[in-house]
Amino acid sequence: MGALLGDTVATGPAAPSAARTVAGTTNTTVRPASRTVSPRPDARRVVLAVHGGAGSALKRDRTSPERERAYRDGLAGALRAGQHKLRTGGSSVDAVEAAVRVLEDDPLFNAGRGAVFNEDAAHELDASVMRGSDQAAGAVAGVRHVRNPVSAARLVMEKTRHVLLAGEGADDFAARNGLPTVTQDYYWTEARWQELLKAKGRSKRARSASGGEEEPGARGTVGAVAVDGRKDLAAATSTGGLVNKMVGRVGDSPVVGAGTYAKNGTVAASATGAGEVFIRGAATGTISHLIEFGGRDLASAAYEVVVERLPELGGTGGVIALNARGDFDAPHSSEGMLHGYLTADGKIVTKVFYDESLPNR
Incomplete structure (x- = not known):
């Protein structure tokens, strides 16, 4: 892996679409019956993506x-936080935790501060971390008082013999181990409150506090994947879940x-989208298995799972996927996906508009 150098921010060009848009519509895409060209990675020599x-x-x-800049700065800030860890000899786990913490602290995203409300107007947050070198993993579900759930997930991985802690037990475990705790009002934002009112039919449309500009949907789960100087992979994901979700609901x-x-040897992947479908389709694990047991390359494996298999189960979404060589791909069957990546030479690319990340690509 090359040295990580400057912090130049670049916006990504529009990606070629692997599906056609139905005439006269803006939101409907049709998956092609067959592909004549195999999917290729979006980028190479990537060391970190979010x-x-x-x-x-x-x-x-x-x-x-101003709003475009806020989203680009949010993604770029997360990449820089992870970049700092990698530059100073940190592990890929250090990098994904640092990147996700920045996104959890940013109210623009549906994780940590800015998480959506459940049906009782409360916040329940989920997160996980996985280390590629030994497939160690940790996760928390339904936490209500941890400022940074991704750090709690890492603690579960490193300080317990378990993989997943939930609810009050997970909150207490995080607090006992010194993680900052918050009250529920910490997570509150006006934009998410309006989304809840809309979901409950008490508001004609969700409007942001910034004067009615478009507010991205509440599926803004965040995640990160990284490869470090030892070629070890890691992935992390964090979310507030679905707006107006049932109390106790846990997604993917x-x-x-x-x-x-x-x-290590296959992929680091973090998913976002229809959580129940991603669970039923074992999305990220299947990508790894297609690579390991099916001899597939990263891009074709990720495309098959996200664009071809999961929609047939009734849901859409996307993944960011990275291997030890630095091949990176971000396929999605939904319209657009906020994401960005950092290359080994220090270039940062962010993609925030629909036309920078076309569906079914």
Whole structure:
């Protein structure tokens, strides 16, 4: 892996679409019956990538320059936090935790501060971390008082013999181990409150506090994947879940093999989208298995799972996927996916608009 150098931020060009858009519509895509060209990685020599949710990209005609910059800065800030860890000899686990913590602290994203409300107008947060060198993993589900759930997930991985802790027990474990705790009002934002009112039918439309600009959907799960100087992979995912979800609902983000997976020799992957479908389809684990047992390359394996298999189960979404060589791909069956990546020479690329990350690519 080359030295990590400058912090130049670049915006990504529009990706070629692997599906056609139905005439006269803006949101419907048709998966092609067959492919004549195999999917190729979006980028190479990538050392770190992050996502801010599938189906939550921005539309140019409804987004101010200030709002665009806020989202790009959020993704780039997460990449820089992870970059610092890698530059100073940190592990891939250090890098994904640092990157996700930045996104959890940013109210623009549906994780940590800015998480969505459940049906009782409360917040229940999920997160997971996985280390590729030995497939160690840790996760928390339904936490209500941890400022950074991804750090609690890492503690579960490193300080317990378990993989997943839930609810009050997970909150207490995090507090006993020195993680900052918060009250529920810490997670509150006006935009998420309006989303809850809309979901409950008490508001005609969700409007952001910034004057009615487009607010990305509440599927803004965040995640990160990384490879370090030892060629070890890691992945992490964090979310507030679905707006107006049932109390106690847990999605794919804290489920190893669904929302998060990392194994040296195959892939580090973090997912976002229809959580129940990603669990049923064992999304990220299946990508790894297609590579390991099916002899598939990273891009074709990720495409098959996300674009071909999961929609047939009734849901859409996306993944960011990275291997030890630095091949990176971000396929999605939803409209757009907020994401960005860092290359070995220090270039940062962010993609926040729909036309920078076209569906079914």
